[in-house]
Amino acid sequence: MGFSKKQHLQQNIDALRIAFKLEKENRKATVDERLLMMQYSGFGGLKFLLNPIENEIDINNWRKTEHDLFPITQELHQLLKENSEDEKQYCRYVDNIKSSVLTAFYTPPQVIDAISATLRESGLNIDKFLEPSAGIGSFIQSFSENQQSVTTYEKDLLTGKILKQLYPDSNIRISGFEEIPEKEQNSYDAIASNIPFGDTSVGN
Template identity: 35%
Template sequence: NEPEPVPVEKQNYVLTAADVDVSGAKAKYKSNVNAVRTLKAIQAENRTATPEERRVLARYSGWGGAADAFDASKPAWKEEYAELKELLTKEEYAAARSSTLNAHYTSPEIIRAVYKGIEHIGLKPNSILEPACGTGRFFGCLPKSMRDCKLYGVELDNITGQIARQLYPGANIEIKGFEESSVKNGSFDLAVGNVPFGDYEVADAAFKEKGFLIHDYFFAKSIQKVRPGGVIAFITSSGTMDKQNGTVRKYINQRARFLGAVRLPDNAFSVTECQTKQPKLTRGSFATMIQKAAEKISAAFIKYTSSVL
């Protein structure tokens, strides 16, 4: 007898072009609000999302593209400002407002290109970590060859993490900061994602003396989480590759082998406050791939940074 098919609501969601085809700040805002209202209704009824509700949830793209909705001085956003105050709790509102600094959601085209690179090097992972998973777009764009992998995501924001749980019930989603997660060291074949960019450090005692900015911290922490021979494929700030201070590159180079990097165009992600306030961090970004070494390697980390997309 053939096994019974898994119900749709228990399957991991597969992203389509329609799920992310939202242009304009007001349209993004509306999609986000619809997703939040849908999530709250699902939670109030203590159930899982229906297929139609999952499509609504999948259109949530964070608040970076609609940051004006949090600004009471913007007349054109007066109604949206009031609506968010009514819709979100104080804690949710504060988290959403602060998230505008890092709300750079990734297009499926870029995600699929990252996976093609991973397949190109011959990696066949059984376990995948996305340490800053957002709503789980890297899970939603998995190639068929990786859809049976064990998936583990970490997401700081509660609403975003709850949406990820509804979309990817087959994944283990922790809702907390990466520095507080229970992810075991040496337990993943692949760490992948679009890490947070920012001109600030993460309060992790294990890296307190390193002084790594948040995007660099995600590299350092993830090296601990993948097994020897495992691969890390991250979209990161240009600062990781371009900054004059080579401390983080030296740290990575002592623990991993550089496989390649592609410089992405400036407009690869939605406009965020981080991009306007911290141009030195967002002039450009890299899709960067490294492989954890079984022993220290001295190959130059910066050697292959000329690839441009």
């Protein structure tokens, strides 16, 4: 089955809707809610999200082949507006999405499990593990199972919300890795990540 932009975006919307709801209700996710949030995969490759969306007439500026994606993109923006404290926060969410269109491609779990297994089999004593660009936390899942202390950074605001709801008991920081406190530098036993290298910044 090929890549479906509409399905990809719908899964992200559903996951974000749950994360916003959990945040408002101040509770942990149910098993079913957690499974739905784990379908979140960021907005990488969804370039149509860069198109104008403010008015119905904006659809005329979209490719005809992507007109069917206009309503679901409106749904995304409506969700963000309903869950933003003000216009400034809404704009920050939108800016994050636009930046992540070019950078958000998550590492397959099989790759992460292989990295985790290799580190364990190396004989290294890993008590403290750092993930500088966490995504939805596959490294947390892999290393937490072995009782290591895991600290993660995720700069994208929306991905960070999902991450915090998936792993509410983990040390998750929604900020850039460059903000790590000086006292923590050189204090981790292992660092592993699949950072989206490039010259595109993720806004705050």
